[in-house]
Amino acid sequence: MTADLGRVRSRYAGLQTYLKTILSELNEHISxxxxxxxxxxxxxxxxxxxxxxxxxxxNEILSLLKPEEIEAEVVNHMKNLEPVxxxxxxxxxxxxxxxxxxxxxxxxxxxxxxxxxxxxxLALSSSNYLEAIELLTHMESLLKIGKxxxxxxxxxxxxxxxxxxxxxxxxxxxxLDTSGxxxxxxxxxxxxxxxxxxxxxxRNFGNNTWTLDKVLEYFNDxxxxxxHCSTQSGTRSQFNEHDKSRKMDYTTSGLLSQTGKSSCxxxxxxxxxxSKCTNVSSPESRKSILRKNNRCFVCLDQGHIAKNCxxxxxxxxxxxxxxxxxxxxSNSHRASGDxxxxxxxxxxxxxxxxxxxxx
Numbered sequence: 149m150t151a152d153l154g155r156v157r158s159r160y161a162g163l164q165t166y167l168k169t170i171l172s173e174l175n176e177h178i179s180x181x182x183x184x185x186x187x188x189x190x191x192x193x194x195x196x197x198x199x200x201x202x203x204x205x206x207n208e209i210l211s212l213l214k215p216e217e218i219e220a221e222v223v224n225h226m227k228n229l230e231p232v233x234x235x236x237x238x239x240x241x242x243x244x245x246x247x248x249x250x251x252x253x254x255x256x257x258x259x260x261x262x263x264x265x266x267x268x269x270l271a272l273s274s275s276n277y278l279e280a281i282e283l284l285t286h287m288e289s290l291l292k293i294g295k296x297x298x299x300x301x302x303x304x305x306x307x308x309x310x311x312x313x314x315x316x317x318x319x320x321x322x323x324l325d326t327s328g329x330x331x332x333x334x335x336x337x338x339x340x341x342x343x344x345x346x347x348x349x350x351r352n353f354g355n356n357t358w359t360l361d362k363v364l365e366y367f368n369d370x371x372x373x374x375x376h377c378s379t380q381s382g383t384r385s386q387f388n389e390h391d392k393s394r395k396m397d398y399t400t401s402g403l404l405s406q407t408g409k410s411s412c413x414x415x416x417x418x419x420x421x422x423s424k425c426t427n428v429s430s431p432e433s434r435k436s437i438l439r440k441n442n443r444c445f446v447c448l449d450q451g452h453i454a455k456n457c458x459x460x461x462x463x464x465x466x467x468x469x470x471x472x473x474x475x476x477x478s479n480s481h482r483a484s485g486d487x488x489x490x491x492x493x494x495x496x497x498x499x500x501x502x503x504x505x506x507x
Contacts, residue, residue, distance in 0.1 A: 153212040160205045164228060167198045171235045178242050185243060192239050199232060219307055223314065226289075230318070233285050289315065291336060299342045302374050309371055312337055313364065330360030337363060345370055413437070413448050414474075422448060423474035431475045438475070445471045 174191040177183055206225050210218055293311060296304045312333070337360075338346055349366045411418050414437050415427035428434055438445060445454040446461055454470065463469040466478035 153209065156205060156208045156212065160202065160209060163198060163202045163205060167195065167202065167232065170194050170198065171231060174235055174239060178238055183242060188239055188243055192236065192243075195232065195236060195239075199229070202228075215303070219310065222307075223310070226314065293340055295340045296342055299344050299370075299374060301342075302371070302378055305342075305345075305371050305374070308337075308340060309364070309367060316360070316364070334358055334360055334363055337367075341367070413441070413443060421474075422472070425474070431477050434475050445475060448472055448474075 170191065174188075174195065177187060177191065202225075206221075210221060213221060289311070293308060296308060299305070316333075341349075345367065348370050349363060352366045353362065412420060412425045412427075413422050414425045414434050417427065420426075425434075428437065435445065437443075438448065441450065443450050444452055444457050446457040447459050457470075461470070461472075463471055463473050463476050465473050465476045469476060469478070
């Protein structure tokens with residue numbers, strides 16, 4: 149995939165280089181005294197064709213990028229198009245001036261609907277004509293963005309916000325006041341936001357008049373809150389998975405203790421219960437091993453001490469001590485315990501400690 153991306157980027161770079169050459173020649177021709185209308189049209193058609201090829205190749209680049217790399221790539225592509233729009237605007241103006249039917253008139257008669265409303269407040273002059281083209285270009289880019297259906301789609305909402313903010317930044321660079329085009333961009337933005345976010349913005353405005361700057365402010369506040377909640381949710385999810393894993397470890401440990409399949413905690417050998425260990429038979433030696441391995445004196449599990457053990461187990465040998473039978477120092481009631489568990493009383497008591505603690 150890396151090799152494919154490299155080849156596509158090389159194609160894109162080649163088209164951009166050729167586009168810059170054509171734009172330079174077009175600028176020179178516009179500035180020349182012998183500017184020919186037919187040649188202008190030829191240049192314009194060439195630029196338009198190259199821009200379309202760049203867009204196609206750029207889409208290939210986006211398809212090969214990781215999701216987190218797409219936003220920066222889109223912004224860079226839009227910046228590459230800015231000089232193209234300016235030169236094309238100058239070309240359109242020159243074509244209008246050289247049109248024999250409108251040589252003495254500069255107007256917006258070819259526009260209608262939202263496009264005409266967007267530029268109707270601009271005075272008809274050469275400089276404002278360029279501003280009008282810029283405004284229409286940004287409106288067109290916003291109209292191409294699809295509606296974000298859910299407020300949970302944080303990634304697309306952030307891309308939408310960044311795109312709108314970039315458009316407004318470029319328009320402000322032309323010293324255009326947001327009050328002049330805000331009423332046109334607000335409906336476009338509302339139509340692309342999820343209904344519940346539109347409702348939140350409407351509550352913030354109350355009975356006040358909607359302004360573009362405030363719409364973006366409320367939109368960004370809600371978006372940041374969504375991003376914060378998403379981060380917190382991810383952290384809680386990781387913590388819950390870790391907690392479940394710990395509980396599973398404890399449950400498995402308890403189960404192995406009940407079935408007698410785990411190794412003896414004192415000698416780490418199989419084949420006998422903890423209380424029947426002959427390798428380490430002294431209660432004091434056994435306690436020393438438990439302390440060393442951070443094991444509970446009641447259930448023999450790790451991670452807590454006897455006073456914090458949730459088990460209700462009571463030693464069956466001494467009939468009252470809250471400790472595991474394997475470390476009991478009393479022998480006075482062994483016979484009673486043997487009567488209750490004729491087959492293997494100490495093993496039965498081993499399993500009851502774990503069963504009481506974990507069940």
